[in-house]
Amino acid sequence: MSIDAPAKAIPQPRKITTKPRVSDQIFRAIVTAFSFSALVILSLIAIFLLMKGFNTLKQQGIGFITNFEWSVVVDDGGVETAHFGLQAMLIGTVVISFIALFIAVPLSVLTALFLTFYAPERVKRILVTVVDLMAAFPSILYGLWGFFVLMPMAEYWAKLIHKWLGWIYIFDLPDPIYTRSPFIAGIVLSVMIIPIITSVSREVFAQTPLDRVQAAYALGATKWGMIRAVVLPFGAGGVVGGSMLGLGRAFGETVAVFSVLNIVFRTNFQILFTQGGNVASMIIQKWGEAGPSEVSALMAAGLVLFILTLFVNFLANSVVTRTVKSGR
Amino acid sequence: MSTTTVKPIKPWAASPKDRAMTGLSFFLSLAVTALIVETTPMKGKLAYFFLFFLSWFIIDSLFVIGKSGTKGVRDALAAKVTLLGATIVSLAVFSILWATVSRGIKGLNFNFLTENMRNASLFDPIGKGGILHAILGTLMLIAIAVFFSVPMGILTALYLTEIKGKAAPLIQFLVQAMSGVPSVVAGLFIYAAIILNTPLRSSAFLGGLALTILMVPTVTRTAQEVLNLVPRDLREAGLAMGATQWKTVALVVVPAARSGLITATILGIARIAGETAPLLFTVGVFDSYNFNPFKGDQGTIPTVVWRGLIGGTPESVQRAWTSIMVLLTVVLIMFITARAFGTKAMKKK
Numbered sequence: 001m002s003i004d005a006p007a008k009a010i011p012q013p014r015k016i017t018t019k020p021r022v023s024d025q026i027f028r029a030i031v032t033a034f035s036f037s038a039l040v041i042l043s044l045i046a047i048f049l050l051m052k053g054f055n056t057l058k059q060q061g062i063g064f065i066t067n068f069e070w071s072v073v074v075d076d077g078g079v080e081t082a083h084f085g086l087q088a089m090l091i092g093t094v095v096i097s098f099i100a101l102f103i104a105v106p107l108s109v110l111t112a113l114f115l116t117f118y119a120p121e122r123v124k125r126i127l128v129t130v131v132d133l134m135a136a137f138p139s140i141l142y143g144l145w146g147f148f149v150l151m152p153m154a155e156y157w158a159k160l161i162h163k164w165l166g167w168i169y170i171f172d173l174p175d176p177i178y179t180r181s182p183f184i185a186g187i188v189l190s191v192m193i194i195p196i197i198t199s200v201s202r203e204v205f206a207q208t209p210l211d212r213v214q215a216a217y218a219l220g221a222t223k224w225g226m227i228r229a230v231v232l233p234f235g236a237g238g239v240v241g242g243s244m245l246g247l248g249r250a251f252g253e254t255v256a257v258f259s260v261l262n263i264v265f266r267t268n269f270q271i272l273f274t275q276g277g278n279v280a281s282m283i284i285q286k287w288g289e290a291g292p293s294e295v296s297a298l299m300a301a302g303l304v305l306f307i308l309t310l311f312v313n314f315l316a317n318s319v320v321t322r323t324v325k326s327g328r
Numbered sequence: 329m330s331t332t333t334v335k336p337i338k339p340w341a342a343s344p345k346d347r348a349m350t351g352l353s354f355f356l357s358l359a360v361t362a363l364i365v366e367t368t369p370m371k372g373k374l375a376y377f378f379l380f381f382l383s384w385f386i387i388d389s390l391f392v393i394g395k396s397g398t399k400g401v402r403d404a405l406a407a408k409v410t411l412l413g414a415t416i417v418s419l420a421v422f423s424i425l426w427a428t429v430s431r432g433i434k435g436l437n438f439n440f441l442t443e444n445m446r447n448a449s450l451f452d453p454i455g456k457g458g459i460l461h462a463i464l465g466t467l468m469l470i471a472i473a474v475f476f477s478v479p480m481g482i483l484t485a486l487y488l489t490e491i492k493g494k495a496a497p498l499i500q501f502l503v504q505a506m507s508g509v510p511s512v513v514a515g516l517f518i519y520a521a522i523i524l525n526t527p528l529r530s531s532a533f534l535g536g537l538a539l540t541i542l543m544v545p546t547v548t549r550t551a552q553e554v555l556n557l558v559p560r561d562l563r564e565a566g567l568a569m570g571a572t573q574w575k576t577v578a579l580v581v582v583p584a585a586r587s588g589l590i591t592a593t594i595l596g597i598a599r600i601a602g603e604t605a606p607l608l609f610t611v612g613v614f615d616s617y618n619f620n621p622f623k624g625d626q627g628t629i630p631t632v633v634w635r636g637l638i639g640g641t642p643e644s645v646q647r648a649w650t651s652i653m654v655l656l657t658v659v660l661i662m663f664i665t666a667r668a669f670g671t672k673a674m675k676k677k
Contacts, residue, residue, distance in 0.1 A: 138652070
């Protein structure tokens, strides 16, 4: 047998390179470009709100945050004197958000513990869906429910609180008007942020290292003993982070709060009284009849709100990320 | 030698006696609660609710203390307190759902879903006019928001999971920060950037842009989660066959995660469908059909609800409840579909 096929040229070895091919380069460029959309959008928001609100900020200076008067007066000569101060609204926002946290955090932590450690599998599945569903309810629904369903009940609760705890300053009130108070707005907000805090807490609780859980049981701990000694110390950071995410949401809530709160430009710590403030709702309230200078002031208010929520969210996310990583 | 089979025992399981005790304490506390409510000035559902839990805590503790001591009591109490928390949360949800359905159903009729409000006002008797224009408007807004935010969200998620470039931690952080942007700020931004600077006036298109800002983070985060679930082996197999990264992503990774990506889209839609505040700045309100997304105000379900609520008469409020019921039904259906797709995606793995 003879080999008489023509000798083939030995193929040159292919050049080995780590350089991606053209198609990959295009792919990567496009994906990378799109991934920066978040950066672009966030910066654009800051830039445009600053641009449009700059006049007010320059004119009012630090008073924009520390004054509590909000008025535009046009005198006979057509000269406009404007006072824009957010103090009452900022304090009001913080007050109702903390009422919301005060109610929502215990309930959420209890629900998360129940879901992670106590609930039978079937109840757990249903309840998880219910809590997730809560997060998908439109905020205007919370407003409607808060005004028509919750308010009559909450008015009664407020009267009870006033009756028994009225000697404490914050539960006292100058006139017996209990509707549309920061207390009620706080309850509505608490219902809105419960799903966020619950799901973050649940996630963190579920990541408790199993060896520590088993170790606690092996030492003879009851379930509650195990939770107190292992789960709560481990999950504390996550609960704090989740609560701050909830706080960020509460700061920015607009429509639901507007529906149930009587917005008054006066600093008010008596939470059962029908007088409160919220930056986001104030923007909606003033928007309708705002002239050019007031629109600028509302833009500046939006900027303040934007920075506030970004800051709270930033803190919250760093806390949650650190906690979740520490378990691995 | 005889063999004995060991019967498995469960010493921790509740014996019939334990169960009887549990039931007994439960019904005893019910009785005590009824007694207290009837004989003292504490009345109403609130009293029933809290007195029941209080007496249950006490009576059950008395039962447990004989068997397991104070540690056992604390354990049993913890179980009940967590149950109390979960009960309150569920009550709130069911109160919302019940209020929506029981109040909304009264205003529902054929006209409501098939007509617009051109010849009717919010204050007319129920039965006149409907919200079809608002349903169409909301669908248009959703379509615009999906058009922009789904590519943006999924490509960002691909960057975070496939390319994992140097900027990934920064992008991750920014996406999380973006999910906290208040909806009113999104509306103000579109107003400041477009309506104050260009000849464009309020329209469905601008509303869709505002909603995009709110939708992108939801889509990105969910998409990222599903893409992370795609096994590494699949990617490596694709690359080992000589495919480029682009081909691997387009032909292997994305198809594998398809149902999860649909879930991400649906969850994003559920997030924005009911947003009201940004629409007041960017879309305005309108009582009839407007099929031009780039020009003219647009009717939407959330603004119909909003005006009904502000209107304050029984008729306008009734319209608000019925409209929110329609919206909620749509959101619920989407949510359940998303869940179904989501579990299918999980099971495949």
